[in-house]
Amino acid sequence: MGLTIAEKILARAAGRERVKAGDDIRARPDFIIAYDFPGYTDVIFRQMKEDFGIDKVVAPERFAMFIDHMVPAINPKEEELHQITRDWGTEQGVPVYERLGIGHQVAAELGYATPGSFAVHFDGHISQLGTFGTLAIGLRRHLLEAFVNEHILIKVPQTTRVELTGKPRPGVMARDIFHHIVREIGSSACRFQVLEIAGEALDHISLEGRQSITCLAMFTGAITAIINPDSRSLEYALPRARLKLDPLSSDSDANYAAVHTIDLTDLEPVVVIPPSPANTRNLSEFTGTEVQVGYLGSCASGRLEDLRIAAQVLKGRQIKPGFQLNIVPTSQEIMRQAAEEGIITDLVAAGAFVTSSSCDYCFGRIGAMAAGQRAVSTGTLNVRGRMGSRDSEIFIVNAAAVAAAALDGCITDPRKYL
Numbered sequence: 001m002g003l004t005i006a007e008k009i010l011a012r013a014a015g016r017e018r019v020k021a022g023d024d025i026r027a028r029p030d031f032i033i034a035y036d037f038p039g040y041t042d043v044i045f046r047q048m049k050e051d052f053g054i055d056k057v058v059a060p061e062r063f064a065m066f067i068d069h070m071v072p073a074i075n076p077k078e079e080e081l082h083q084i085t086r087d088w089g090t091e092q093g094v095p096v097y098e099r100l101g102i103g104h105q106v107a108a109e110l111g112y113a114t115p116g117s118f119a120v121h122f123d124g125h126i127s128q129l130g131t132f133g134t135l136a137i138g139l140r141r142h143l144l145e146a147f148v149n150e151h152i153l154i155k156v157p158q159t160t161r162v163e164l165t166g167k168p169r170p171g172v173m174a175r176d177i178f179h180h181i182v183r184e185i186g187s188s189a190c191r192f193q194v195l196e197i198a199g200e201a202l203d204h205i206s207l208e209g210r211q212s213i214t215c216l217a218m219f220t221g222a223i224t225a226i227i228n229p230d231s232r233s234l235e236y237a238l239p240r241a242r243l244k245l246d247p248l249s250s251d252s253d254a255n256y257a258a259v260h261t262i263d264l265t266d267l268e269p270v271v272v273i274p275p276s277p278a279n280t281r282n283l284s285e286f287t288g289t290e291v292q293v294g295y296l297g298s299c300a301s302g303r304l305e306d307l308r309i310a311a312q313v314l315k316g317r318q319i320k321p322g323f324q325l326n327i328v329p330t331s332q333e334i335m336r337q338a339a340e341e342g343i344i345t346d347l348v349a350a351g352a353f354v355t356s357s358s359c360d361y362c363f364g365r366i367g368a369m370a371a372g373q374r375a376v377s378t379g380t381l382n383v384r385g386r387m388g389s390r391d392s393e394i395f396i397v398n399a400a401a402v403a404a405a406a407l408d409g410c411i412t413d414p415r416k417y418l
Contacts, residue, residue, distance in 0.1 A: 002251025004159040005226055006194040009135040009248055013118040014151075021158040021255070026151040030243055031112050031119040032057075033126060033136075034143060035066040035103045035359075036085035040122055044144050045088050052148045059150070060093040061242075064112060066103030067096065069359045101331025101357035104128050104215065104299040109333055111240035115229045115247035120146050125299045125380065128215035130226035131207060132237040133247050135194070137224045157223060158257040159194040159250075160185075164201035166265030171415035173309070173398040174209030175301060175378060176270045177201075178216050179280040183270075185260050187278035191221035193257055196250065198228065201264050207236055208303040215300045216380065219277045269413060272396035274382045283401060289411040291395065293375035294402045295387070297328030298362045301378035304334050304343075306399035311343045313403035313417040314350035320409040325352040325402070326367050332357050352406070364388045376405040 003011070003018060011019045013027035034041050048054045057063060065085055073079035082098070089096035100106045104125050112119060115133035119126065124138030137154075139145075145152045162181055195217045202210065210227055217225035227233070228249040238247075269283040296302060296310055307329060319325050327347055329335035335357060338344050347354050360366040362379040368388030369375060375387060375394050382394035397405070400414035407417070 001255050002253040004194070004196065004254045004256070005133065005228055005248050005250045006135055006159050006196070007156060009116060009118050010154070010156050012116070019156050021156050023156045025154060025156060027118060027154050028151045029120045029146055030062060030114065030117040031064060032062055032143070032146045033064045033066070033103065033107055033112060033119055033121045035068050035123070036081055037069055038081055041065070042081060042084055044147050045084065047144060048147055054148050057092055057094065057147060063092070063094040064107065065089055065094055065096045066106065067098040068101065068103045068357070070365065071099060071358045071360065099332070099356070101329070101333065102299045102359055105211070105303070105330040105334070108132065108211070109240070109331060111242040113237050114241040114243045114245060115234060115237050116245035117243055120152070124218040124223070125215050127217040127222070127224040128211045128299065130214040130217070130224055131210040132233045133226065133229035135224060135226055138218070157192060157194050159196050160190045160222070161196045161198055161256045161259045163199035163259065163261045164197065164264055165199050165261060166201055166263045167204045168201065168264045168267060171400060171418050172264070172267050172269060173400065174205060174212035175396070175398040176267060177205070177209070177264060178213045179270050179272050179396070180264075180267055181262060182219055182278060183280035184262050185220065187219060188221040189258070190217070193222050195220055195222035195225040196227070197225060199261070202227065202230070206305055207232055208305045211303065212300050269398060269401055269415070271401075271411065272382055274393040274395065275384045277382060277396070283397060283411065283413060286395070286411045287413055289374070289395070291374040291376050291405050291410060292323060293367070293369055293373055294323065294325040294406045295328075295361055295367065295375055295377040295379055296399050296402045297326070297330065298379045299330060299359070300380050301399055302328055302330035302334070304337055306378065307334070307338045307343050307347070308341070309400045310403040311346040313400055313414055314352065314407070315346045317350055317407055319351040319406040323406050323409055324367070325406040326361055327352045327354045328361050329357050376402045376411060378402060
């Protein structure tokens, strides 16, 4: 019996020839990644010394810290947290990346998305590194183990494979594809498993779109998502890679917990209605629903193709008076590229508020909504209170639909503007 890509990566990380789902192993993460956040990294730094008597991490080149939340700081306590992170990085010889954008995206830009590598974080959205053949798992509070031990205990997970077929229609984006996957297989179908994305339809999905899909794996119950590397992902990842590893792929006779085939041929734009990321519906069922706020950004969207299609919808037009359209590129590198292409000019000319990359709009620290307001969003969640008042509502749509809603003041099929 062959092995999945996840089993192969964990076997290498454990120094074994092979492992199988269900095995308890001690694996050495190639990368330990985190962003500073109160109650997480500051606690880990303290516990290292006070509870474990450890002054220095082993192999600091494996670590990467990002400052991408609470940027810029709005009070002294937030800035104190950032300074704690900077000081810890200097003390440990660990790089701290600040104001470069959302860490999950910037990690790929900086080469931590090394094909064949094993990475851990406390945030599950690190799964988007799986676009490049990296097994990147969110450990939540158990990340402390990776800070104090060179190896971590982990049970080799099962893998569910989703094979995408067909060619998506114009106006259908990766966000629609992912949320349709949830609709088809269920929000707990991959509970504690790896979600492996495959199939001929990947030829029609950009790397940026694949990042959107793998980023959101947690909403199928999965601990991560991964795609077997192809020429496009290797062309991006290998020149940036921080380690020299052989890219790995699943064997044709690998053992899967389940295999699902999903045809994208007839898929139309979707909307995920509040208050759960499991509530996927066809967008056409909700056209005309009044909305007052639009958010285009997050670690799941806000990449160049999202900004391009929003500019295509908005160019030469004006957003509805009173509508608040906030656009946050996922990284400063993406913002620079968008500026060079003239995309930022088109967005601003239409009345959008475009701001530097940060996670803060996604969790309501900035741009908070009042009771009774509704938003269309490419953020990661639509639960109550995610973007402000618990009495506001969030409708998740693709980037084109955010832009179209900004013009009409209501949920709109963006294809009429494309």
